[in-house]
Amino acid sequence: MRILVCVKRVPITGGKMVLTEDGQALETKHLGFTISPHEECAVEEAVRIVESDGGEVVVLTLGPAEAEEQLRDCMAIGADRGILLETETEDWDAQATAGAIVDSIGDDEPFDLLLFGNESADAAGYQVGIRVAHALGLPVVTGLKKIEPRAGAVRCERDVGGARDVYETPLPAVLTVLEGLNLPRYPSVPGRLRAKQKPLARTAVTPPTSQLEKLRLVVPEGQGKQAEVLGEGAQAAPRVVEVLQELGVA
Amino acid sequence: MNVLCFVEPDDELSAQAIGFARSLGDTRAVTFGGTYQPAAWARALAAHDADAILAAGSDRGNELLAHVGAILDRAFAANVTSIAGGVVTRQRWGGSLLEEARLHGSPQLLTVAPHTQPAAEIGAVETLSAEDDGSPKVLERIEEASGGVSLREAKVVVGGGRGVGSAEGFTVIEELAGLLGGAVGCSRVVTSAGWRPHTDQVGQTGTKISADLYVACGISGATQHIAGAKGAKRILAINNDPEAPILAVADYAVIGDLHEVVPAISAELRKAQG
């Protein structure tokens, strides 16, 4: 099976959101980067499917040159090659992103499966996978916690609070997945060393005019709220129980 | 403005969305009968003439509007908290950051960020039908053996983080949760460490809770976790560190070692419950 997994380089934020002076982006000067947990599971799933049924895993990202780091991480756990749609700007909304992805795979051999995280960790638009599916005329199922490929089709499951909805779709198809789909493996060092040699194709891309045009980012109020300290240590217990009773939960 | 709002019956998030929708203009509340088939339902929604199409920022709401956006080749703003003069404010990072963006074109497609609007009476709902277009639809629903309270629906959630220290350490968390009739949750570090299953994870990529009370024990409060917890009406943080980020989003706090504080609370509760 040929599987495409789309990932996005996102900063590892801590407990606070700090913006750049112009309010256009997060200050990432001393932050590390990763891909979203949903996407880690997507890459792991793709690698497992290809390990058992053969094929190729291609991992793609739209991002700055530094996003190569994330592609190499995916290759370290088994993706075979990478595509970097390189851009200097962060002004890519979901529509533009989906468009760039569709354009880039236009010339490639068709993929049997295209995997996305259900939503990106930062922008969380919930739509890139669905837009790519429509553009390619492919069926799409989202929010998946289980994927079972069958001959020419895939059976998948989505959590719906205490139950699972089962879908089945023929391949090729687009699927978006959630963390909990699997437990991503830890990369081995031989895997990392091999990943350095795997092929990585780079294409420069620029965004079209945006229909959801970001004006600025704002840190919501409520951060900097100070909790009412009920006490210290075990001695606080009686006061806590009072509060619990006031709230009607005890 | 003519507003079309997709709702699901008896759904709290839909009740929040319908109020917001009505604040924008004349609103038709619609739902669908039959098996859930997102692309087909979206096609039906898209066929209507409306200035704005809304839904709650639930799994289905976001999915449907994304399909509508793709079908109409229009921008879709997910998890919006307000809109004024064509500028939406929407949530990033699970709500820890807001984006102000100009939403161009028509119809305006948006979902309403959960727990940011007051619930309204849903009122009259039209049931539409959607033509099966061959796209994926739900084939069956497998009920899961319910072992206790579901995290998503629990009125009380007691969560444990890195500070719990081990899988066994969760016994005190489970004890307190049991006494409050609640569910046990955890942070992502805990699931990565293998102490609890992912189904217990509260967070941006786990379960987003909507409890009346969330007791966060030994959880520092990374934004990824807070994103899943902010649906809770009240948060009580139990932490050793007075500088922990969670204290900036909690309503109440106890500064101390959870291994001492949580059993003490359980003991007091037992006394009070007789």
Place this chain on the structure above:
Amino acid sequence: MLVCGGIFARRAWFLTGLVRGARPSDRPGSEAARVRNEVELVLGQKKLLQRLVPGLMHAFIFWGFIVLFPTIVLAAIYVAGGGDHTPHWYSVLADVFAVLVLVGVATAFVIRKVVRPERFRGSHLGEADLILALIAAVVITLLLWHLVGGVAFAWAHLVVIGAFLAYLPHSKHLHIATAAINVWMARTRSGGRLEPLRFDVPDGELRFGVATTADLTRKEVVDAFSCTECGRCQDACPAYATGKILSPKLLIMGVRDQVFAQNDAQIVGNGVPEEMIWDCVTCGACVEACPVSIEHIDHIVDLRRSRVMVDAQFPAEAEPMLRDVERAANPWGKPQSERAAWAADLGVRLLDPGDPAPEYLYWVGCAASFDERARASAEATAKLLQKAGVDFAILGPREACTGDPARRMGNEYVFQAYAEQNVATLNEQGVTKIVASCPHCFNTLANEYPDFGGAYEVVHHSELLARLVREGRLSPRAGEQPITYHDSCYLARHNDVRLEPRELVTSVGRPVEMKRSGKQTFCCGAGGAHMWMEERGRPINAERVREAAETGAETLAVACPFCTVMLDDGVRETGAGLRVADVSTLLAESLDA
């Protein structure tokens, strides 16, 4: 004799082949120190004599062996008809030492059969008995030859020696051939430095620690040959003492069995149970105790390296730590942008790139930056340095984890990435002197970063503070409160820093020593990445807290953020009435009082 000689020679050839075929080691050392070790440890039996009776028992046998060696030649000449050329003085000397040997053997039997110490659990006692019997036979036949005379006894003497010779390299008595070599090959300095791996070499030369015996270094092979199964390491091991299955002795025996098994099997899982390698806290008590200079930590870390870097199999709870170190630059996974938050209101100089280097770069460490209990020590140290007028600054967000937890866990790859990054930052900043709060940071900066181009003068904060007190730049007020000081493994054992923290304790209170102190200190349980791993069996920290409480002290002084957290946890768990505080905190309080 020829036959026995032949058997011995063939086996010796086989064994040296195993050593020659192993990977080269890379450990620094001075020839002078190696010679001194040979004199002290081998000739002087120094480590053995730490336990007086067993030490003397062995010393008598060992010295006797040396003194009696020429008797083989003399007996052979006599038996060949060349007459007895034994000079009288030598005969007397030999007889005296022969008796001493018998005393030794008898003592050994009493220890083994009557006292039966715990350290022999798991050792091959039957083999030991046979060896002792052979030693006795060698000496008895010699005495009989000297005292009674006649060719028969001389022959008997030679026959026993011949048998012993043939048996020797097939048994644990092999140590008599390899011990001196092992002592020579051991580290003479930088005890806390692990040997780096190289990743920039052709595929065929890549080594990711030890998976099979083919990956062992020469020192590791000679370690395996030198083990006498004495169990002193087992007795010293905090993991073994608290019910874990790790015994350094059994681990080395397991490696030895695998070497002799001569197959491709993975060592972990076949000779060495997996759990053993994860129980280790890298405290070095085993290395310190071993009379033949076996360096167990290298084995354990090398076995971990293969499990982590090749198989990606390791305790699940450590995975978040490894991922956080790699992606967030600290094992707490907190944002580096907040690394200097503790110093915000203290007026501590934060270095920007291009700023002039301070006299001392204060390396705060991840624990003090991000853990609320460890923070106190950094705050105290900063204030003390300011008070004493020391020119210092911190790197803040540009100070990344030294990589110690990743390295001890076995992820050498991630460690080296941070070593290179930190060395680049320090070198670009022109740093020459570093003061570190955390003994693990201190050890890595001082002993391990030189392998990556970082050569700095590194001191631990207790060393610098003690010097400032001595020089009168800080004047603590003497106190009466009883304080017991817990030596950190990475300070006291791996780096020989034992006096300065005690100077600080003496300057503010009344010191009370625990039994296991100094080089014999008992770990707090956090080393070897155990700060982030779960512990089976009884907790090591509770064990140490009990020991501290027994001194009657009110304060348990430490000089390490990990010890601070672990022992504080231990106090809470055991309910001991002890206050755990870093020496810097105690010093600062005495100045404020």
